[in-house]
Amino acid sequence: MKPFSQRMPRLGTENAFSVINKAKKFEKEVLAPKGEHLVYLQIGEPGFDTPKNINDAAIEAIKKNMTHYTATPGIPELREAVAKYTSRNACENYDAEDVVIVPGGKPVMFYMLNALIDPGDEVIIPNPAYPIYGSVTEYLGGKVVPIQLKEENDFNFTAEDLKQLITDKTKLIIINTPHNPTGGVLTKKLIEELAELAKKHDLWVLSDEIYDRIVHEGEHFSITNVEGMPERTVVLNGCSKTYAMTGYRIGWAVTKNKDMAKAIEQLACNDTSCTNTMAQYAALEAVTGPQEPVEEMVKEYKKRRDLLHGLINDIPGMHCKLPKGAFYLMVNVKEILNKLNISAAKLCDMLMEEAHVLILPGTCFGLFGDDFVRFSYVSTEKNIIEGAARIKKYIESIYK
Ligand SMILES: Cc1ncc(COP(=O)(O)O)c(C=O)c1O
Numbered sequence: 001m002k003p004f005s006q007r008m009p010r011l012g013t014e015n016a017f018s019v020i021n022k023a024k025k026f027e028k029e030v031l032a033p034k035g036e037h038l039v040y041l042q043i044g045e046p047g048f049d050t051p052k053n054i055n056d057a058a059i060e061a062i063k064k065n066m067t068h069y070t071a072t073p074g075i076p077e078l079r080e081a082v083a084k085y086t087s088r089n090a091c092e093n094y095d096a097e098d099v100v101i102v103p104g105g106k107p108v109m110f111y112m113l114n115a116l117i118d119p120g121d122e123v124i125i126p127n128p129a130y131p132i133y134g135s136v137t138e139y140l141g142g143k144v145v146p147i148q149l150k151e152e153n154d155f156n157f158t159a160e161d162l163k164q165l166i167t168d169k170t171k172l173i174i175i176n177t178p179h180n181p182t183g184g185v186l187t188k189k190l191i192e193e194l195a196e197l198a199k200k201h202d203l204w205v206l207s208d209e210i211y212d213r214i215v216h217e218g219e220h221f222s223i224t225n226v227e228g229m230p231e232r233t234v235v236l237n238g239c240s241k242t243y244a245m246t247g248y249r250i251g252w253a254v255t256k257n258k259d260m261a262k263a264i265e266q267l268a269c270n271d272t273s274c275t276n277t278m279a280q281y282a283a284l285e286a287v288t289g290p291q292e293p294v295e296e297m298v299k300e301y302k303k304r305r306d307l308l309h310g311l312i313n314d315i316p317g318m319h320c321k322l323p324k325g326a327f328y329l330m331v332n333v334k335e336i337l338n339k340l341n342i343s344a345a346k347l348c349d350m351l352m353e354e355a356h357v358l359i360l361p362g363t364c365f366g367l368f369g370d371d372f373v374r375f376s377y378v379s380t381e382k383n384i385i386e387g388a389a390r391i392k393k394y395i396e397s398i399y400k
Pocket of ligand 1: 044103106179239241250251
């Protein structure tokens, strides 16, 4: 067979998926025969059902035979609604033509990077971070320039750190606030400084705001609230996290830059033609319908955050800050790793095999995650209590 393209081996993946496959196999082959099970505290998706009114809107769309192609950038009503929705965070109003509806938040990364990156171009990416930003950058021959999110700064970086990394080849900065995997929120001051640097060096910004409604302290601040930024920024957002709609695959790119909106639309046309039609009608109901279910879910996440935070800080060798957003806890386990002379990945394997709890090593999210493990707190209170108790018992046995 003739070989794959040279770029194919550069494409990474989301290691979280391979960890889950390994865990499911372990649970089926080793635990199930003994009547035991794993506690899953690694999951990066909402622990609630999609609100009924949203599901009903999808069903209604099918009943009305809304089962054909739509225009590539989406149905006009949804583009209009998303423009309004996104404008609430921005310094100017978006219009329907500034919005491209795509199948999930992820494609926005793929399309924007494809539109911008030539071999050798540099992209500044927080580290640790969602792995797909770096994977796609490298696939395209771009260079990932990591900027460390520091625990002591509530998982922020500084404008000074950023200045040091900008070169003539820098084309794009990616930010994600609230942040996966740390739960950190970038400060308004940092975002404003970053915006000034982006303008000064004529840089693009990809602002991943998929967790913008899941903020536990203070308010979400978008870089598009800074004057001059909507035309050099693509906002990535969607229904997955906010409305517990991960399987619907609805996301959107929003930008005041007409050429970028066109490029994203053209890439989407080549890729998927359009986004699932009934899912778009469900999204329309999500964005324009009652918002109480979102408020309820976020209130519940906050309760679970506080619960897990307290339980984790009671385990020897583990400590974590109280995260301000998203639904993750980035837990510092350096003391345990040093004591046992193991990696975070090995610790997670041990916790799966011995304590029967699944969490993710920080290294799933980049090199600077090497002293950490990531918990998610979307699971039920019962599971959170059970999982933390199992880990505590196991770690205490090591410390004895
Ligand atoms: C930071 C971040 N951005 C984007 C996504 C992708 O969202 P979607 O499932 O809508 O593609 C995720 C999913 O986990 C995420 O954590």
